[in-house]
Amino acid sequence: MPKKTFLSMYGPRKCKICKGNIEIVNGYRDGHNAEPIVKGRCCDACNSSIVIGARLYDLFKNNGGK
Numbered sequence: 001m002p003k004k005t006f007l008s009m010y011g012p013r014k015c016k017i018c019k020g021n022i023e024i025v026n027g028y029r030d031g032h033n034a035e036p037i038v039k040g041r042c043c044d045a046c047n048s049s050i051v052i053g054a055r056l057y058d059l060f061k062n063n064g065g066k
Helices: 006-010 044-062
Strands: none
């Protein structure tokens, strides 16, 4: 009987934004925090292109652009 691996038991996680698979990096499979866009986790691409921009927007909006 083949040994079960972590991935074969649980499968890849899905990005809450684009619904694609979240890549496993150095054994870490949970990706990034997707807030303030959605609750849950997101992939590297969505984090870079969507989430970080939304966080910066919120930061400057809430601090009056200072």
